[in-house]
Amino acid sequence: MPPGYTLRPARAEDIGAIRKLVLGALLDPTQLRWSQFWVMAQEGKIIACGQLRNFPDAQELGSVVVVPALRRQGLGSLMVQHLIEQATQPLYLECLGQRLARFYTRFGFVPVSWQELPPSLKQKFGLSALAARVLRVPVYLMRYVAVTDVRIYRDRRQSSFVELVPSSSNQSSAFSSSSLSGSGSSETDGV
Template sequence: MNQSNLSLPSGCMLRKATSADQWSIRLLVFSAKLDPTQLNWQQFWVIECDAYGGQSLRNLVACGQLRNFSGTQELGSLVVASAWRGRGLGTLLTQHLINTATQPLYLECLGERLAQFYSRFGFVAISFEDLPQFPRTRGKSSLKEKFRFSELAKRWLRVPVVFMEHRGNL
């Protein structure tokens, strides 16, 4: 997918998160009702925008992280503040995270609408059984261990979880 025609709105910037961002990141993730565990600000990228047309007040309006697992990475905690949706920020941030990934990339999302969003970037739905099972290394758990709870929720509670693997831009 060619994202070169997309750019950040005026007054916005994409940057690596800092320790000062950790509470704003938590608030964005909580507001979207996403998994609040494993929020490690060091793994996040954020988009920050002017609050009031060029004044010095800046707000974190989007965030996303690449979680590191044994042999894989997970694109997770991708949130755009509701007032900033529809401006391409989620697309820009997703493409940036894909470009930044250094290992095979996976994600889990809720529902078909989000799965369709991610499929535009070359993610394809896979079964839980198709997730890689790397052994723990240097204290890093496997992605399959992390997704196990979601698989149980999907199977027993009918939660519409979709596991996806990045296979390049299709």
């Protein structure tokens, strides 16, 4: 954690600052439960937040936002890594656009289909996918895979690949990140 910053579980009095961050990033404000949030503060002022939503058979990482003036300094990455460490169940997320999907692959998230989701997330993520189709925004469903190493390399065709080496086995799961390439100029995010 950078000097002068603190990371702590949210308190009831933080909900106003959390709501302001989430609304400012144009994220879904309907499931904001302060008790599921972690906040990052600088000199007592909340400058970032992230949530682990609890479901019967999984958790969802969501609502990760950093104030605009402090973005691209690694604070969102610190928050994501911390939330991963706090997770106690299989961890999933949904994100809008290719740029965010590429961001989350750095932490060990891999794309999954709707059919691969646990039952408790299918309804929630299904509604999001429907809204995305109507709005014509690509939605990525992703699952966290504990990794010991992430390698990015290029093959002879100059295609980018990401290889995730799971911590629980010696087998690797490789997938082409070419499906995650392209411009994301219409995306809005708070990381």
